[in-house]
Amino acid sequence: MTNKEILTSYVYKLVASLYQAGVKDVVVSPGSRSTPLAYAFAHAKEFQMYRQVDERSAAFLALGLAKASARPVVLVCTSGTAAANYFPAIVEAKLSRIPLIVLTADRPHELREVGAPQAITQPNLYGDQVKWTVDFPIPDEFPNTLPFVERHIARAVAIAVTAPAGPVHVNVPFREPLLIDLQNQLPEGSFAESIAQEIRPSEHAMNVLETIIENAKKGIVIVGEIAQNADLEIVWNFIRHLKWPVLVESLSHLRTNIPNDCVDYIIDQYDALLKNETFKTVAECDTVIRFGSQPVSKPLMQFLTKIQPPTYLVVDEDPMFRDSLAITTHHIQATISRWLDDVTITTATTDQTYVRAWVEANQIATRHVEAYLQEATDEGALAATLFEHLPEHSDLFASSSMPIRDVDTFFNKTIKDVRIYANRGANGIDGVVSTAIGTQLATKRNSYLLIGDLAFLHDSNGLIATRYQRCDITIVVMNNDGGGIFSYLSQSTVEEHYEELFGTPSGLQFANLAKMYDAQYNEVFTKEELIQVLDAPKEKPLRIIEVMTNRSENVQSHRKLWDSIGKELDEKWQA
Structure with a gap:
């Protein structure tokens, strides 16, 4: 040869x-x-x-x-x-x-x-x-x-x-020369296939889970990001039979497309609720069942660390289960599959007053968030405006830092078919534009990327992909001229060197970048302008909406919202 x-x-x-x-x-x-x-x-x-x-x-x-x-x-x-x-x-x-x-x-x-x-x-x-x-x-x-x-x-x-x-x-x-003869048909192989095996829990593990559920008085379920191929109907079936409060992270795909008989048990405002000391006392639980990764919410993580639930069971397909808090008491190695339908659920000991407290508190927080969206003009309100105007059968990709936190705070549970994605493994801001384009190329659905100005700059080269394949995506850039997330962290309390090290304003806007990639470009300053742009038909497959916001106003508005929620929670449960 x-x-x-x-x-x-x-x-x-x-x-x-x-x-x-x-x-x-x-x-x-x-x-x-x-x-x-x-x-x-x-x-x-x-x-x-x-x-x-x-x-x-x-x-x-x-x-x-x-x-x-x-x-x-x-x-x-x-x-x-x-x-x-x-x-x-x-x-x-x-x-x-x-x-x-x-x-x-x-x-x-x-x-x-x-x-x-x-x-x-x-x-x-x-x-x-x-x-x-x-x-x-x-x-x-x-x-x-x-x-x-x-x-x-x-x-x-x-x-x-x-x-x-x-x-x-x-x-x-490879050694040179590097050219090959192009073949019109792939050759046949002698290896037939590698057959994957579902990871199911043992009978002992099933018995442990059933006993934990049977003995729980104040239990909650936490669902973080789970495997993308997981059958969500199995999870919904578990929720509708268990009837516990279910704290669902936005990446779980359980905040959207919710069955009517499960809506009440879905708690989407837990991040705001657990900022309040009064409600944290009400919310203390004896049992936690968690599916998927650990949540984004820092208040939830702090709450769990403080109360150290006597029973904390994690269902994870990896024996090296994720537990940075070191509070897990039981671990079941299993993928989410039909075995969950075989769990016998007995909830006779469930404290219904506890369940109602979560549901009522979530309703309180939701009312305040909805009022906030009507009145506020900050970045959170603008992000929420985007969420409300996402069309049916669409995808939202959220960047790390503020966008994913705004999703966690302001993306209210809905029966609409919207799927939410983010890169929350290492939580970096690198590659966000490219990952969002990749998800759109895979799903072929209406796709939206919510991203900050620094993360957009970090992966502006990702837009090169739009020159080689059609990418139908709307990129909403929250331009607060710097790193907005640091305004919520301790670094913001030290004024000296804050802007040069953490705020890092660049003074850049993206009209010329949009022009370079032949993208539709819209600059907006208000919710009304954003709604008008979102509701108008797209003129080009790639659309960049630059939303001009203010970092300091954003912090103040968020804290005002949390204070208003906390005040009503205090009034209800301190009496």
Whole structure:
């Protein structure tokens, strides 16, 4: 065989094995060393290929695709620092449990650590931030090379999608020349399939859960971000039978599309309620059942730390369950699946007065939030205006820092079909634009990104993706000229150096950026202007709405709202 024939067989065995394992989407960044892979993916009709020239943004684009589709997505890049630019998204994927298959093309072994250009040490480049890594052999005629490639690709995909899902790294060295013969059909493989197994709890675990429920007097359920492919109807069925207060984080997908018989038990204002000392006393519980990740809400975390519930049960598919508070008393390793329907729920001991207190307090807070939305003009009120005007069957992506907190505070529970996404694994502001675009490309729904000016600047390169594939998305930039989140933290109490270190105003606006990407651009200052823009038909697939806000006004308005809620809670429960 010629060198070109050997390389072609090798690359198509790799690509065909990915397809056989169920991979359909691939994000490619240009580069020389990855030429064989790029050509094979581009020519294979079995794959949907997306392009992004900035590798950091490309990795977050793939993250968004995998997050929204709940399927593994392949990343392809050339050697050197291109691979290093994937690192932030890989960290987020590991912590958020998103399946990425990272293919990094590499120099051949003889060009490693000898000063060759564009060559860094790529094997084990991502360390513990990937679930598994493998350094592939160079393409050759050795009989076991192609079977090795086929089975190790099957292994890589299986590891990536097995709960808890996460990224894997396949390092692929190539010698020059790098051109292949384009094939119109993927080759057949000898490996049939890797069959995943559902993680179900043991009979003992089921008995423990049933006993905990039966003995609980004052119990609450907390639902954080759960696996994107989880069957929510199973969760709803559990809620409707348990009839406990359910504190739902916005990323749980349980604040929206709520069944009528579950609405009363959904507590969406817990963040505001647990800022009040009086209600925290009323809310003390003996039992907590938590599904998914730990919540965003700091008041909730502080409340749980303070009361140390005697029984705190976590259901998580990973034996290394998430518990930064060190308060878990029981852990059940399981995915959310049909086993939950088999739990016998006996709630004879449930304190109904306690349940009603949560429901009534949530109604109080909701009234104040709704009044606030009518009267206030700050960033929170503007964000809430966006939430109210999201159309049916749409997606909202929230950036870290203030946007996700505004979602947690002002996105009221609803029967509308809206799905909310965010990068809350590492909570960074890097790659937010790209991840949001990735989710839109996966869902094909009406998509909105709520983001601050600094996070938007941080990933403005993410907009390059809109030049290579149609991205139908509205980006709402809350421009408060700096880092708004720090206004709520202790740093804001030290005036000296605050602005230069934390406020970090840039004085930048985004009209020219929108023009560069041929985006529709609207600048708004009021809720009325925002409503008018949101209600008007889009003129272009990419729309950027820049909302001008004031950091100090935002803090004052938020605190006024929390005070008004706290005052009524005091009046009701201090009597």
